Amino acid sequence: MIDFNVPPYIGTEKEYVAQAIDNHKISGDGEFTKKCSEWLEKKTGSPKVLLTTSCTHATEMAALLSNIKPGDEVIMPSYTFVSTADAFVLRGATAVFVDIRPDTMNIDEKLIEGAITKKTKAIVPVHYAGVSCEMDTICDIARRHNLLVIEDAAQGVMSTYKGKALGAIGDFGAYSFHETKNFSMGEGGAILIRNEDLIEPAEIIREKGTNRSKFYRGQIDKYTWVDAGSSYLPSELNAAYLYGQLEKADMITEWRMKCWNRYYEMLTPLSKKGAIELPYVPKECTHNAHMFYIKAKDLDERTRLLKHLKENGVDAVFHYIPLHSAPAGRKFGRFYGTDRYTTVESERLVRLPMFYGLSDENVEKICDTVIRFYS
C-alpha cells in the first residue's frame, strides 16, 4: 500500500532532540524554540512569530488577542477543519459560514461583504492546500468595515500571495506543524503577529498570564501574574525536531513540488477529456505543494474511485465534511446565503498521497491507477 502521508523526517531531528536533552532544557522557550521563531520571522517578514502547541492553539490565541466575545460573529468558510471555528466558538462567538469558490476551494471573497453584520468582528480566510485566498480583496473589505483578518495558514507555510508569506498578511496568522503538514514537530504550530503592540500581550497569554518572557530576557528581575492566560508553549523536544525540518525547508518543498508537478502533468490528459478536474493556482500565488487533489464527477463516482484506488494499493482519501452540516456547526454557526459549492465540491474531492520522500515511481503508479479507472 502506498501511504497517504508519512510524517516528514530528515535525519538531523534525532541529533537536535538529543542536544535539547543534553542541554538539560526540555521545557519551552529554550535555544531551539528561539531558532525556530527567528527562522520563521526571517522567512515570513512577520514582526513576531511565537511557537505554540498547535495551530488550533495559535488560532485560540488570536481570538483572545482580538477580544472576541459572546455574541460576536466571525466569517469563515464551512469547508475547513474544525479548529478554524472552535477557536472562536470557545469564546462564545457565532461562526458565519460563507460559500467557497469551486476553483481554489477557498472562501469566495465576493460573498464576504454581504455576510457582514453589526456583530461581525473578524474574517478568517483558510488557505486551502497552501494556495492563497484573494487577500487584497479580503484585506480591503476588512479595512472598510473595521474588521480583523486572522489567517488560518495551517497548510500555507512557505506559500506566498503577491510575494508575501501566507500568515503574515492579515492581523494574525496561524501555522500548523502537525505530522500531516509539510513541516512537523509532532503536534505544534505558531502564531504570527503583525501589530507590535500585541506582542507583549501575546507573550503573556502564552505564558499562563505571566510576564515570564520579559523576565527571561532580563528586562525585569522577577515575574508575576499580570493577566488571564493559558499555556501555549511547546516543549524544546518538539522545537528541536521542527528546527531540523525548517533548516531543510527548501529541500522538502522542492521534493513535494516535484511530485505535485508530476501528478499535474500525468493527469492533464484526463482533465482535458473532461473526466476529472485538477487544482487551480491563481497567478498571484506560489504554493508549497501541501496537497494534490483531483475532483471526480460526483459523490458516487468519487466513492467508486476511492474504492478502486484502495483495491490497487493506493491510500487516497476525501477531506472535510462541511462544518455547517455537523452537529456543532448547526449549534454554533449559520450559513450565509446559499450553499452553491461547499457541499457538492467537497463531495467530489479526492486527495492523492503526498509527502516528503514519495517516489516518482509511486506517483506514476498512482496516476496510472487513476487513468485505468477512467478508461
Ligand SMILES: *Cc1c(COP(=O)(O)O)cnc(C)c1O
Ligand atoms: C491542520 C489544520 C488545522 C489544525 O492544526 P493543528 O496544529 O492540528 O491544531 C487547522 N486548520 C487547518 C486548515 C488545518 O489544515
